Amino acid sequence: MSKITLLIHCPDASGIIASVTSFIYEHKGNIIYIDQYVDVENKIFFMRLESEFANNAEISVIKEVFRQNIGDRYQMTWQMYTAGAPLKMAIFVSKYDHCLYDILGRYKSNELDVTIPMIISNHENLKPIAESFDIPFYHVPVLKGKKEKAEARHLELLQKEKIDLIVLARYMQIIPPNLIKAFPNRIINIHHSFLPAFAGAKPYHMAYKRGVKIIGATSHYVTEELDAGPIIEQDISRISHSHSINDLILKGRDLEKIVLARGIKLHIARKTLVYNNKTIIFV
Amino acid sequence: MSKITLLIHCPDASGIIASVTSFIYEHKGNIIYIDQYVDVENKIFFMRLESEFANNAEISVIKEVFRQNIGDRYQMTWQMYTAGAPLKMAIFVSKYDHCLYDILGRYKSNELDVTIPMIISNHENLKPIAESFDIPFYHVPVLKGKKEKAEARHLELLQKEKIDLIVLARYMQIIPPNLIKAFPNRIINIHHSFLPAFAGAKPYHMAYKRGVKIIGATSHYVTEELDAGPIIEQDISRISHSHSINDLILKGRDLEKIVLARGIKLHIARKTLVYNNKTIIFV
Amino acid sequence: MSKITLLIHCPDASGIIASVTSFIYEHKGNIIYIDQYVDVENKIFFMRLESEFANNAEISVIKEVFRQNIGDRYQMTWQMYTAGAPLKMAIFVSKYDHCLYDILGRYKSNELDVTIPMIISNHENLKPIAESFDIPFYHVPVLKGKKEKAEARHLELLQKEKIDLIVLARYMQIIPPNLIKAFPNRIINIHHSFLPAFAGAKPYHMAYKRGVKIIGATSHYVTEELDAGPIIEQDISRISHSHSINDLILKGRDLEKIVLARGIKLHIARKTLVYNNKTIIFV
Amino acid sequence: MSKITLLIHCPDASGIIASVTSFIYEHKGNIIYIDQYVDVENKIFFMRLESEFANNAEISVIKEVFRQNIGDRYQMTWQMYTAGAPLKMAIFVSKYDHCLYDILGRYKSNELDVTIPMIISNHENLKPIAESFDIPFYHVPVLKGKKEKAEARHLELLQKEKIDLIVLARYMQIIPPNLIKAFPNRIINIHHSFLPAFAGAKPYHMAYKRGVKIIGATSHYVTEELDAGPIIEQDISRISHSHSINDLILKGRDLEKIVLARGIKLHIARKTLVYNNKTIIFV
The missing domain is CATH 3.40.50.170 (Formyl transferase, N-terminal domain)
Structure with a gap:
C-alpha cells in the first residue's frame, strides 16, 4: 500500500467534497481519513484527506491529474504528501x-x-x-x-x-x-x-x-x-x-x-x- | 434553506464517501459538515453529514432515492433527520x-x-x-x-x-x-x-x-x-x-x-x- | 459547640503561629483547620484558622482578649467570624x-x-x-x-x-x-x-x-x-x-x-x- | 540557616499544634510551612512543618528534646528530616x-x-x-x-x-x-x-x-x-x-x-x- 495525505484550502463552493472523493475513488484509492472545515466568514474551504492506493499506483500521475481536474478547477492551494523520507x-x-x-x-x-x-x-x-x-x-x-x-x-x-x-x-x-x-x-x-x-x-x-x-x-x-x-x-x-x-x-x-x-x-x-x-x- | 442531518453506519467498503457526497451534490445540496470513522477491527464505516438544500427541495423524495441508490447498495443503517419539531x-x-x-x-x-x-x-x-x-x-x-x-x-x-x-x-x-x-x-x-x-x-x-x-x-x-x-x-x-x-x-x-x-x-x-x-x- | 473562623494578616514575625495556637489552646479551643502563607517578598504573614469551643465559651470575651494579647502585639489586621446569620x-x-x-x-x-x-x-x-x-x-x-x-x-x-x-x-x-x-x-x-x-x-x-x-x-x-x-x-x-x-x-x-x-x-x-x-x- | 522538615501523625488531641509550634518558637526556629489534617473518622492527626533554625542550632539536641517533650507525650510517629545528602x-x-x-x-x-x-x-x-x-x-x-x-x-x-x-x-x-x-x-x-x-x-x-x-x-x-x-x-x-x-x-x-x-x-x-x-x- 502507498499512502497520500492531501491538504487543501480554496474558495468555498458546492461539490468540492464530492469531486475530491470521487477522484480518489476513480483512482482506486481507499479514503481512511477525511475532515473538512468551512470558514464561513471568509468563505474558505479547508480539507484534509488520507487515502491508501494499491502499491502499483503511480502517485506522480495521480498528482498531475488531480492538479488538472480538481486543483485548478476550484482554485485550490493544495499539497499531496506521500509517505517518504521523514x-x-x-x-x-x-x-x-x-x-x-x-x-x-x-x-x-x-x-x-x-x-x-x-x-x-x-x-x-x-x-x-x-x-x-x-x-x-x-x-x-x-x-x-x-x-x-x-x-x-x-x-x-x-x-x-x-x-x-x-x-x-x-x-x-x-x-x-x-x-x-x-x-x-x-x-x-x-x-x-x-x-x-x-x-x-x-x-x-x-x-x-x-x-x-x-x-x-x-x-x-x-x-x-x-x-x-x-x-x-x-x-x-x-x-x-x-x-x-x-x-x-x-x-x-x-x-x-x-x-x-x-x-x-x-x-x-x-x-x-x-x-x-x-x-x-x-x- | 432546509437542512438534513444524515447518520450512517454500514460494512466498510470503497467509495461510500464519494457515493454519498456525489448524491448530495447531484440533489443540489451543500455539505456543511462531514465526519466519518472506520472501526478497523470490525470493518464498520460510520458517517455524519449535514447538508443544506434549497427550500423547494423535496426531502421525502431525496430520502426515498437515497434509500434505493445508496442505502440499500451499501447495506446501511441510516437516519436522515430534518430540522423539525424539537x-x-x-x-x-x-x-x-x-x-x-x-x-x-x-x-x-x-x-x-x-x-x-x-x-x-x-x-x-x-x-x-x-x-x-x-x-x-x-x-x-x-x-x-x-x-x-x-x-x-x-x-x-x-x-x-x-x-x-x-x-x-x-x-x-x-x-x-x-x-x-x-x-x-x-x-x-x-x-x-x-x-x-x-x-x-x-x-x-x-x-x-x-x-x-x-x-x-x-x-x-x-x-x-x-x-x-x-x-x-x-x-x-x-x-x-x-x-x-x-x-x-x-x-x-x-x-x-x-x-x-x-x-x-x-x-x-x-x-x-x-x-x-x-x-x-x-x- | 460554637465555632470561629479567624483570618489574619500582619507583618511577618517569629512566633505568630505559636502565639495564636497557644491562645486557642488556653481558651480550650480545638483547632480544626489551620493554614498559613508568608508573602516573602513583602514580608507579610497570612493565616486562616478554624476552632471549636465549648458551648458556654464567651466568644466576645475571647475576641477582646485576642485583640489585646495577640492582635495588637503583632499589628494584625484580623477578623474573627462566628457562625451566625448567613x-x-x-x-x-x-x-x-x-x-x-x-x-x-x-x-x-x-x-x-x-x-x-x-x-x-x-x-x-x-x-x-x-x-x-x-x-x-x-x-x-x-x-x-x-x-x-x-x-x-x-x-x-x-x-x-x-x-x-x-x-x-x-x-x-x-x-x-x-x-x-x-x-x-x-x-x-x-x-x-x-x-x-x-x-x-x-x-x-x-x-x-x-x-x-x-x-x-x-x-x-x-x-x-x-x-x-x-x-x-x-x-x-x-x-x-x-x-x-x-x-x-x-x-x-x-x-x-x-x-x-x-x-x-x-x-x-x-x-x-x-x-x-x-x-x-x-x- | 539550617532547615528541618517535620512529619507527624498521632492520635488526635487538643493542643498538639500549640505544643509543636511553641516548641519550635522556644528553640528559636522560624516556621516557614505548616499544614495539618485530621482524619475525623479514625481520630488521627497529621502534620507537616518546615522550620529554619540559626546555623549554630544543634538539630540533634532539638530532636532529642522533641522526642522527650512532644513526641512521646502525644504518642507520635514522627520524622524530623534535615537537609542533608540527597x-x-x-x-x-x-x-x-x-x-x-x-x-x-x-x-x-x-x-x-x-x-x-x-x-x-x-x-x-x-x-x-x-x-x-x-x-x-x-x-x-x-x-x-x-x-x-x-x-x-x-x-x-x-x-x-x-x-x-x-x-x-x-x-x-x-x-x-x-x-x-x-x-x-x-x-x-x-x-x-x-x-x-x-x-x-x-x-x-x-x-x-x-x-x-x-x-x-x-x-x-x-x-x-x-x-x-x-x-x-x-x-x-x-x-x-x-x-x-x-x-x-x-x-x-x-x-x-x-x-x-x-x-x-x-x-x-x-x-x-x-x-x-x-x-x-x-x-
Whole structure:
C-alpha cells in the first residue's frame, strides 16, 4: 500500500467534497481519513484527506491529474504528501535544557518521525547533551551589532541540510524576518504563557504579579510580530497564591515540554493548516 | 434553506464517501459538515453529514432515492433527520434536585432544543420545582413487589406524549428491561463516578475509601447491565485527602450537572451513534 | 459547640503561629483547620484558622482578649467570624439569564449558605425568573447622563437590606467608584475570559479572532480599574478552529456559571483574603 | 540557616499544634510551612512543618528534646528530616524507555534532588540509555522458577548502595513481598490507568474496549496487593472513539511520565504520609 495525505484550502463552493472523493475513488484509492472545515466568514474551504492506493499506483500521475481536474478547477492551494523520507528538523536552543531533553528523549523513543541533523545554539552550554544523543551541535553566537552574521550562518546550515522544520526549544533570541520568510509556517516556538496573556519577556513574573490562578504555555508558528503567530496548541496548569515565581517556572517546564511536543507532532503529521494567522488543526 | 442531518453506519467498503457526497451534490445540496470513522477491527464505516438544500427541495423524495441508490447498495443503517419539531424529553428524578435545576435552567435559557412534557418521580419532593418551571409532574411510586405497576404507568405516560428521550437526572431506581427495550439508546443516565471505576451504589464513598486523587462523572445510555451502557461523556475533578465524603458529594454535583447536560446536548444534536456498546461522538 | 473562623494578616514575625495556637489552646479551643502563607517578598504573614469551643465559651470575651494579647502585639489586621446569620447577597443582572439560573438553583438546593434579599437589574427581562424563585426584583434603569440616580438607588436598596456581598451575574454596566468603596472586596464579578487576556468587551470575539485553543472565565473582586481586580478563581475549556463565536459563547456559559459559583462559595466560607490586588485562597 | 522538615501523625488531641509550634518558637526556629489534617473518622492527626533554625542550632539536641517533650507525650510517629545528602534512588525498567528518558532528563536538568546509583532491568535493551547518561546499569534477569535469585540480587544491589527509594518506571514484573517489606512506602510504581479502573495487565486495551472518553495514569506506593497501594498522584487525558489502542498507548506515555515524575517529586520533598492505605499529600 502507498499512502497520500492531501491538504487543501480554496474558495468555498458546492461539490468540492464530492469531486475530491470521487477522484480518489476513480483512482482506486481507499479514503481512511477525511475532515473538512468551512470558514464561513471568509468563505474558505479547508480539507484534509488520507487515502491508501494499491502499491502499483503511480502517485506522480495521480498528482498531475488531480492538479488538472480538481486543483485548478476550484482554485485550490493544495499539497499531496506521500509517505517518504521523514522531515528534517533543526532544534534551536539557548541555555534551558528541559525542552531539549524532552524532544531528544521522544526522538530516541521513536515518537517523532523526523531526523535531527542539527542543534543550533547561541551558547555552548548544551553541547554535551547534543553529544550524548549523537546530534551535531553548532555554536552560532548572536552578538549585538553582528546579528546578520549569525543569520547568514543559520541560513547556510539550514540550507546545507535541507531542513524542513525549525523548532525553537526555548531559544532566547528574536528570529529575524529573513529567516522567517525562508521558513514560512515552518518555525515552531514555545512561549511560556497562555497567549495572548503575557506576551514578551518574563511571562511567569507577570503571571505571578497579576495573581492568576492558572498558567499556560503556547506553541505557535513564528511570524514577524513577536508572540503573535498562529497558535498550534495550548495547555494550562493550576497554581495558587502559595506558588513563588520559581514554582511557576518549574511547573511551567512540564507545560512547555508537552505543548511544544504536541505542536511538533501535529506539524510532522501534516495536521496543521494556516490561514489568516490562525491554524486549522485536523485531529 | 432546509437542512438534513444524515447518520450512517454500514460494512466498510470503497467509495461510500464519494457515493454519498456525489448524491448530495447531484440533489443540489451543500455539505456543511462531514465526519466519518472506520472501526478497523470490525470493518464498520460510520458517517455524519449535514447538508443544506434549497427550500423547494423535496426531502421525502431525496430520502426515498437515497434509500434505493445508496442505502440499500451499501447495506446501511441510516437516519436522515430534518430540522423539525424539537425532541420530546422526559426527566426522571427522585429526591436530588441539582441536576433537575440545571436542566430546567438550561431549558428556560433556550440552551436545549427540546420540549419537556413531563417530569416523573418516585417521590413527591421535587414537585414544587416542576411547578415553578410550569412542567407537568407525575408522581409514580415504585413500590417493592409492585414494580410492574410503576413500569406500566411509565410506559403509558411516555407513549401518550410520544416521548423521544428519557433523562435520568439522578433517578434512584433500576430501569426495567421492558422500558429499556422501548427506548433503545434513548435513555441517558448520569452516574456519579468515572466509570468503570465505582459502578453501582455509593461511588463517592468508594472513591473516598480508595483514596483516589480525582473523581469523575459519566453520562451513558442505559442498557440492561447496570452502569455498563455506552459512555457518551465523562469529566473529572481533582480532590485531595482533605476532602470528606460530603465534600466529594458536593464537588461531584457540578460534574454530574455538566456531564449530563453535555450528554443530552450531544444526543439532541444527533451527534451520537452507538455500536458494539460504545458511542461514536461526532463533534 | 460554637465555632470561629479567624483570618489574619500582619507583618511577618517569629512566633505568630505559636502565639495564636497557644491562645486557642488556653481558651480550650480545638483547632480544626489551620493554614498559613508568608508573602516573602513583602514580608507579610497570612493565616486562616478554624476552632471549636465549648458551648458556654464567651466568644466576645475571647475576641477582646485576642485583640489585646495577640492582635495588637503583632499589628494584625484580623477578623474573627462566628457562625451566625448567613451573608446577605444581592445579585445584579442585565439580560443574560444563565448565571442567574445557576445561582438560584444552587441557592434552592441549599448549596449556598446565604439569603438573597434582592435581584437588581437595569432591565426588566429577568423579572419573571426572580418571581418564579420568590426573590424581590428591583428594576433600576441606568440611563446615560443619569447614572448617579441609579447609583443612589443601588446604595439605598443595598443599605436598607444590609447587603454583605454583591454578585455581578453578567451585569453589563460599569460599577461606579462609590459603590466599589462601599463594598471593598465584597463585589464579585464574572468575566468571560481568561484574564488578563481579553479584558474589556466582547472577549469571545477577541478569542475567536486570535485563534486561541483554550477559552476561560475569571471571577474576581471588582476594583476601579476594569477587569483588573484580585482574581478569585479561573477555569478553562478547550476549543478548536471549528468553533464559531457563537459556539464559544455557548461553551463559555458553563465556565462562567462554575467559576462564578466557586468564587461565591469561597467568599461565603471566608476562605479569601485580599492583599496587594491578589487573593490568598485558603482551601 | 539550617532547615528541618517535620512529619507527624498521632492520635488526635487538643493542643498538639500549640505544643509543636511553641516548641519550635522556644528553640528559636522560624516556621516557614505548616499544614495539618485530621482524619475525623479514625481520630488521627497529621502534620507537616518546615522550620529554619540559626546555623549554630544543634538539630540533634532539638530532636532529642522533641522526642522527650512532644513526641512521646502525644504518642507520635514522627520524622524530623534535615537537609542533608540527597535521597538515593534506584530505577527499575524493562523495555519501555519513555519514563526512563523522562526521569533522566529531569535528573540532568537538576529537577530532582537525588542521586541515581543504579538502573536495574530484567532486560538489556535500555543499557545504552543508562550509559549515555553515565548511570550504572545492572541486568538482573527474572526467570520463571528462579525469581528468588533475582530478588536476592536486587536486595544485594539496593543494600550495597543504601538505596532510599525505588522507582518502577514501567517495570513489567511483580515485586515480591520481601522487597516490598524492605522498602515500605518507598517503592513508587506508575500504573497506566486511572485506578481503580483497569487494574492489572493491558489497561489501554481495556479502556478501548469499554469505550471510555478519558484515560488516566496513577502513581502509587507498591503494596502486596497488585495496583492497590496508596495513590500518590493521578492525571487524565481526553480521548475519543477515533483513537485506536495504539493512540491510547502513545497518548498515555505523556500521562505516565508526568504522573510518575510528580509522585517522585512529592516523595523526595517529604510531602507524602501514608495511613490506612491512603496518602496525605501536603502541598
